[in-house]
Amino acid sequence: MLAKTGPNLKRRRLLAGSAALGAMILVRPAAAAPDELAAAVQAWTGGIKPTPGRVKFDIASLVDNGNAVPITVSVDSAMTAADHVAAIAIFNERNPQRDVARFTLGPRAGRAKVSTRIRLATSQKLTAVAKMSDGSYWSDTVDVVVTLAACIEGES
Amino acid sequence: MRIVLFMLCALLSLAAAAQRMSGTAFMGPSTQAMQRDDSLNPAMLWVKEGETAWRRSDEGNGKSCASCHGDAESAMRGVAARYPAFDAQAGRPVNLGQRINQCRVRQQSAAALPAESDALLGLESYVALQSRGMPAAAPDDARLQPFLERGQARWQQRMGQLNLSCAQCHDQRWGQRLGSSIIPQAHATGYPIYRLEWQAMGSLQRRLRNCLSGVRAALYPAGSLELVELELYLAQRDRGMEMEAPAVRP
Amino acid sequence: MARTLIKLPATARRGEVIEIRTLISHPMETGYRPGADGQVLPRNIIRRFTCRYNGEIVFSAELFPAIAANPNLIFFTVATESGKLTFTWEGDNNFSQTESAEITVTG
Numbered sequence: 364m365l366a367k368t369g370p371n372l373k374r375r376r377l378l379a380g381s382a383a384l385g386a387m388i389l390v391r392p393a394a395a396a397p398d399e400l401a402a403a404v405q406a407w408t409g410g411i412k413p414t415p416g417r418v419k420f421d422i423a424s425l426v427d428n429g430n431a432v433p434i435t436v437s438v439d440s441a442m443t444a445a446d447h448v449a450a451i452a453i454f455n456e457r458n459p460q461r462d463v464a465r466f467t468l469g470p471r472a473g474r475a476k477v478s479t480r481i482r483l484a485t486s487q488k489l490t491a492v493a494k495m496s497d498g499s500y501w502s503d504t505v506d507v508v509v510t511l512a513a514c515i516e517g518e519s
Numbered sequence: 520m521r522i523v524l525f526m527l528c529a530l531l532s533l534a535a536a537a538q539r540m541s542g543t544a545f546m547g548p549s550t551q552a553m554q555r556d557d558s559l560n561p562a563m564l565w566v567k568e569g570e571t572a573w574r575r576s577d578e579g580n581g582k583s584c585a586s587c588h589g590d591a592e593s594a595m596r597g598v599a600a601r602y603p604a605f606d607a608q609a610g611r612p613v614n615l616g617q618r619i620n621q622c623r624v625r626q627q628s629a630a631a632l633p634a635e636s637d638a639l640l641g642l643e644s645y646v647a648l649q650s651r652g653m654p655a656a657a658p659d660d661a662r663l664q665p666f667l668e669r670g671q672a673r674w675q676q677r678m679g680q681l682n683l684s685c686a687q688c689h690d691q692r693w694g695q696r697l698g699s700s701i702i703p704q705a706h707a708t709g710y711p712i713y714r715l716e717w718q719a720m721g722s723l724q725r726r727l728r729n730c731l732s733g734v735r736a737a738l739y740p741a742g743s744l745e746l747v748e749l750e751l752y753l754a755q756r757d758r759g760m761e762m763e764a765p766a767v768r769p
Numbered sequence: 770m771a772r773t774l775i776k777l778p779a780t781a782r783r784g785e786v787i788e789i790r791t792l793i794s795h796p797m798e799t800g801y802r803p804g805a806d807g808q809v810l811p812r813n814i815i816r817r818f819t820c821r822y823n824g825e826i827v828f829s830a831e832l833f834p835a836i837a838a839n840p841n842l843i844f845f846t847v848a849t850e851s852g853k854l855t856f857t858w859e860g861d862n863n864f865s866q867t868e869s870a871e872i873t874v875t876g
Contacts, residue, residue, distance in 0.1 A: 423549045427769035428715035431837040433549045433559075455835060459801045463835040471827040471847055473786035478843035482799070482835050510699040511716075558776040561839040564794040567772050718796070718838035 569645025679736030709766025
């Protein structure tokens with residue numbers, strides 16, 4: 364779609380740069396992404412593979428714009444002093460870096476539920492991991508499709 | 520000729536009226552939720568700035584907006600809904616941001632705020648919020664007629680390397696896709712908006728310039744009469760639709 | 770001073786779980802994005818958020834560039850006693866801002 368010839372080199376570079384603004388495009392072998400996601404999760408858990416369950420990762424399956432994607436992570440827990448969520452971490456597959464956020468909770472939280480808005484460079488998987496007070500790890504994984512704005516920005 | 524044009528407009532708007540849909544209808548549910556809830560809408564950060572600025576008296580001659588207008592909630596109710604409006608002194612229509620700057624220069628002896636600045640967008644979104652929920656009410660001002668006609672002509676004129684007119688996408692192909700995005704009807708009832716693509720607040724003129732950039736047309740300068748005429752036509756086209764400012768858009 | 774918006778109930782019953790919503794204006798510049806001249810803009814993000822309830826940390830977050838600009842955070846805490854909740858955002862370029870809100874806990 365971008366013209367390869369044209370009098371204005373600066374404008375062409377500006378358009379190309381602007382396309383990257385929303386996309387954060389990086390080229391990486393396709394097979395590496397899921398391995399890196401798993402590695403990032405296990406670096407946080409200290410080598411333990413989380414059990415799928417108890418965690419619910421709420422996100423639209425098709426997002427309007429990857430710049431601001433609302434998410435909610437909730438964990439099934441009574442949140443008592445004896446049994447509660449100590450931390451929640453969120454990891455991604457295809458952004459420039461794997462970490463999204465890490466939350467520290469505890470019994471004073473009352474409810475293990477956090478919402479925010481995240482950036483997604485492209486369609487990919489995301490994993491939320493919860494660390495419980497008994498040392499166990501639980502997780503939920505979602506698959507998201509990201510569409511970008513159609514009209515390339517350029518000067519504004 | 521003007522009567523024919525008016526009747527054509529009326530007929531077209533009647534036909535389209537049943538199908539007029541705000542940009543909100545074309546967004547995903549989570550983006551809609553972001554707009555609906557003031558505790559989620561990032562635009563409310565700019566509204567808060569505008570609310571503070573409304574009472575500031577540390578610039579120019581020391582008058583704040585409140586000095587003349589009092590409470591914005593009552594004084595500015597319905598104002599944004601009838602902009603762009605004709606400015607007798609300038610002899611041309613002005614949009615809300617330009618009107619705010621005129622007040623600053625003429626009444627407050629303060630410097631005009633730069634276009635797309637947080638300060639100006641703050642005031643604009645705070646004032647526009649006071650029309651939220653009201654019907655868009657572009658004025659029936661005979662003085663606006665020649666500007667309106669030029670704005671409408673510009674809406675229908677093919678432009679840029681891609682040789683597309685606004686009407687071709689937004690009147691004739693709304694609901695279809697451009698790339699992976701659904702083409703909205705291009706109603707401007709939500710401006711100024713927090714646009715996810717910008718990751719910031721912006722005015723209607725910023726969006727129009729983006730569209731022009733998208734069809735590879737030369738951009739009318741920010742604040743130019745050509746853009747205000749387009750805004751004027753859009754305001755007429757939106758008449759009766761619910762004001763949503765400050766909205767969220769992808 | 771970044772603009773902030775904080776929403777929480779002014780009063781609550783003892784033991785009630787209350788929701789706290791925060792919004793702050795901040796570009797959250799990722800450090801991966803090229804500017805108009807093609808040069809990558811340096812990272813400038815909020816890295817840490819802490820909520821203290823009468824001085825004790827009840828919730829905290831470590832944020833990375835994947836968090837959106839003008840970030841919001843919604844979390845919960847138990848209304849244990851009347852007092853002050855403080856919200857601190859810290860980040861690159863010595864960014865630090867604290868806001869507070871009072872809560873009255875009955876029962």
